[in-house]
Amino acid sequence: MAVITIQNTGQKICCNDGDNLLRVLLAHGIFVDNPCNGTGVCGKCKVRIDGAGICLSCMTQVREELTIELLQKERKHRVLTKGYMPEFEFANYENGYGIAVDIGTTTVVMALIDLQTGEEIANASRINAQKQFGLDVLTRITYEYNHGEAGIQELQKTIVDSMNEMLEELVGADESLRNQIKEIVVAANCTMTHMLLGVDARSIGRAPYAPVFREAQECLASAIGLRAGEETKLYCLPQVSSYIGADIVAGAYVCELEKEAGNVLFIDIGTNGEIVLASKGKLLSCSCAAGPALEGMNISCGMRAAEGAIEDVVISEEGVQVKTIGDLEPVGLCGSGILAVVRELIQKGFLKKTGALIQPDSLKEDDWKRSVLRAVSKQREAVLCRDQEIIVTQDDIRQVQLAKGAILSGFTALLKKAEISMRELDKVLIAGQFGAHLPAESLVGVGILPEQVKEKLVYVGNSSKTGAYMALMSKKVRQEMELLAEKIEYFELAETTDYERVFAESMRFPVK
Amino acid sequence: MEKELLFKEISDNVVEMEEDIVEELCEKSLEMGIDPTETINKGLIDGMDRVSVLYEDGEYFLPEVLTASYALNVGIDVLKPHIKQEESSKRVKVVIGVVEGDTHDIGKNLVKIMSESGGFEVYDLGRDVPLDEFVTVAEEKECDFICMSTLMTTTMPGMRTVIEKLNEKNIRDKYKVLIGGGPVSQKFADEIGADAYTVDAAACVKKMKELKGV
Numbered sequence: 001m002a003v004i005t006i007q008n009t010g011q012k013i014c015c016n017d018g019d020n021l022l023r024v025l026l027a028h029g030i031f032v033d034n035p036c037n038g039t040g041v042c043g044k045c046k047v048r049i050d051g052a053g054i055c056l057s058c059m060t061q062v063r064e065e066l067t068i069e070l071l072q073k074e075r076k077h078r079v080l081t082k083g084y085m086p087e088f089e090f091a092n093y094e095n096g097y098g099i100a101v102d103i104g105t106t107t108v109v110m111a112l113i114d115l116q117t118g119e120e121i122a123n124a125s126r127i128n129a130q131k132q133f134g135l136d137v138l139t140r141i142t143y144e145y146n147h148g149e150a151g152i153q154e155l156q157k158t159i160v161d162s163m164n165e166m167l168e169e170l171v172g173a174d175e176s177l178r179n180q181i182k183e184i185v186v187a188a189n190c191t192m193t194h195m196l197l198g199v200d201a202r203s204i205g206r207a208p209y210a211p212v213f214r215e216a217q218e219c220l221a222s223a224i225g226l227r228a229g230e231e232t233k234l235y236c237l238p239q240v241s242s243y244i245g246a247d248i249v250a251g252a253y254v255c256e257l258e259k260e261a262g263n264v265l266f267i268d269i270g271t272n273g274e275i276v277l278a279s280k281g282k283l284l285s286c287s288c289a290a291g292p293a294l295e296g297m298n299i300s301c302g303m304r305a306a307e308g309a310i311e312d313v314v315i316s317e318e319g320v321q322v323k324t325i326g327d328l329e330p331v332g333l334c335g336s337g338i339l340a341v342v343r344e345l346i347q348k349g350f351l352k353k354t355g356a357l358i359q360p361d362s363l364k365e366d367d368w369k370r371s372v373l374r375a376v377s378k379q380r381e382a383v384l385c386r387d388q389e390i391i392v393t394q395d396d397i398r399q400v401q402l403a404k405g406a407i408l409s410g411f412t413a414l415l416k417k418a419e420i421s422m423r424e425l426d427k428v429l430i431a432g433q434f435g436a437h438l439p440a441e442s443l444v445g446v447g448i449l450p451e452q453v454k455e456k457l458v459y460v461g462n463s464s465k466t467g468a469y470m471a472l473m474s475k476k477v478r479q480e481m482e483l484l485a486e487k488i489e490y491f492e493l494a495e496t497t498d499y500e501r502v503f504a505e506s507m508r509f510p511v512k
Numbered sequence: 513m514e515k516e517l518l519f520k521e522i523s524d525n526v527v528e529m530e531e532d533i534v535e536e537l538c539e540k541s542l543e544m545g546i547d548p549t550e551t552i553n554k555g556l557i558d559g560m561d562r563v564s565v566l567y568e569d570g571e572y573f574l575p576e577v578l579t580a581s582y583a584l585n586v587g588i589d590v591l592k593p594h595i596k597q598e599e600s601s602k603r604v605k606v607v608i609g610v611v612e613g614d615t616h617d618i619g620k621n622l623v624k625i626m627s628e629s630g631g632f633e634v635y636d637l638g639r640d641v642p643l644d645e646f647v648t649v650a651e652e653k654e655c656d657f658i659c660m661s662t663l664m665t666t667t668m669p670g671m672r673t674v675i676e677k678l679n680e681k682n683i684r685d686k687y688k689v690l691i692g693g694g695p696v697s698q699k700f701a702d703e704i705g706a707d708a709y710t711v712d713a714a715a716c717v718k719k720m721k722e723l724k725g726v
Contacts (some may be wrong), residue, residue, distance in 0.1 A: 036695070039699075142665040142666050207613050356570055500578060
């Protein structure tokens with residue numbers, strides 16, 4: 001028997017001698033960030049242990065009595081719930097209520113809809129509770145590999161519990177309303193759909209990356225443990241492939257890509273960047289593994305978009321000005337923040353095309369840039385907030401560069417495949433949670449998207465939830481989406497000819 | 513043009529990633545009757561060595577190493593047909609690949625390029641490599657090193673399996689096993705009993721040289 005005392009709250013937790021500290025904390029609902037799911041890689045699960053100093057909780061075994069101090073606070077996150085929607089006819093239910101859901105790897109958004117009027121009565125959103133099993137889909141799939149059937153059930157229960165809590169929030173004390181819920185419609189990426197339905201997602205995580213199903217799925221909501229009405233149905237939108245999921249099908253539908261006469265590119269930027277190109281009546285798609293850097297992870301001072309996160313930066317002779325979410329004291333950098341930093345470093349002459357920071361010694365004695373740059377042994381870094389020691393290292397910039405290279409290479413490869421040039425693109429639609437917070441200046445400034453499309457960007461918001469809503473309100477929409485999913489062609493980026501060269505070229509920063 | 517000057521120019525253009533110029537210069541070296549092996553070693557490989565140093569110093573990154581290696585390969589393609597006798601010197605052999613279930617191979621390619629220019633003989637099995645193949649090729653080609661890479665957490669256990677296969681066959685001691693890739697760590701290397709984890713391509717080549725005392 002061992003006892004953990006948490007200094008911040010005074011809470012005491014009993015566990016077995018030798019238990020893993022991170023697992024014990026998570027099991028007791030105590031928030032510890034662990035993007036890599038306890039593999040000792042990401043370094044985000046640090047706690048202060050009395051007598052031992054700062055340790056990674058995932059690498060610590062609990063022995064006898066342990067007093068720890070938590071170093072992170074769970075902060076309020078921003079979740080995007082709205083977006084663009086085309087006109088369409090309501091043609092499904094006469095009355096009652098429905099639920100439209102967007103399950104993202106990071107966030108879940110749910111709306112209670114009056115089926116007669118189409119009005120959104122209430123909405124709820126929260127961070128996907130599966131984050132305790134890792135931040136990205138692959139880490140969660142790895143959890144299934146390591147824990148088999150039990151792991152699959154655990155992941156399912158986590159998201160279902162979460163949705164039940166959100167339902168509670170939407171329906172409130174009105175139990176009769178619960179029974180009037182006719183249907184729940186879900187748009188999610190392919191892995192999330194599998195996990196919600198309790199279907200083995202392991203094959204998604206290995207070449208040839210084949211999902212168990214791609215078609216739309218229907219069952220009773222109660223069959224997976226959702227607490228709505230007894231008769232409430234559940235409908236999950238169809239997928240194109242393992243890495244082009246129903247969320248993207250929904251987005252492509254909402255943005256009417258199929259009806260486009262011109263060349264339009266739809267892009268959802270996140271840990272995975274998904275891209276769909278509509279050109280000459282064809283729909284081509286690919287997915288690029290950008291990694292979590294653009295969401296503030298794998299970055300030394302990175303954090304998610306929560307209060308206190310730096311979301312914009314201006315670097316000039318007057319020094320470094322930062323803007324934080326909630327205008328609080330800066331705590332770290334979220335995705336839009338790290339991109340803003342790199343944009344500034346490029347535009348103000350700190351960064352070379354290759355992504356290397358210039359040498360501080362190469363600058364003149366009185367150059368203002370010296371106040372921002374410093375070299376610690378061989379490693380160069382840019383200092384943003386001296387007091388809070390918020391810095392961006394050369395390695396951080398490399399992480400952004402890899403992410404940027406992945407997305408731009410997908411973009412370029414798709415255009416190549418469709419045999420059209422950057423210039424011929426009429427519109428670039430930016431979808432999703434993360435993209436909505438990225439201004440054109442950063443997207444183009446960092447070179448995630450090419451300069452030529454700067455004036456062509458359109459932000460479409462959470463098109464996944466909108467798609468779920470439309471499918472809830474119209475059977476016709478649903479059928480069209482199912483056809484659309486069949487129509488979107490998918491290709492594996494890594495298998496396209498000359499991909500490596502395209503990737504290498506895409507990694508260059510747009511230094512003028 | 514003097515020989516040494518030409519070598520330097522070839523080396524410089526590998527560093528500058530100028531494929532076309534490297535190609536021209538290598539053709540010129542043949543016209544001048546210079547021994548192609550010498551041009552490879554003193555021009556092309558010298559350039560690639562300098563690229564490795566720039567990479568270690570953080571000046572160059574993945575794209576530069578890749579593009580420089582394209583220039584290197586263009587040069588080798590020009591010169592190789594003109595090398596008369598086969599090289600007799602015994603080189604250290606490496607079998608390398610991305611483990612089964614994973615198709616991300618850019619990191620592996622980088623290690624391959626740097627190992628080759630570091631003087632190793634490399635057998636590249638490509639990506640999504642069946643685990644048995646690491647063992648059979650290592651045995652067949654009498655390799656010294658088995659290098660495995662993966663970018664995905666889902667496929668990491670394959671590395672353990674390869675080591676287990678070596679143990680089962682009682683041939684573990686014949687090889688040094690090095691692993692790398694995004695989610696791989698020293699801790700994981702310790703867990704599965706690999707000889708080393710290295711953080712990037714330059715570190716991998718360094719480690720191999722250290723282990724072989726070259």
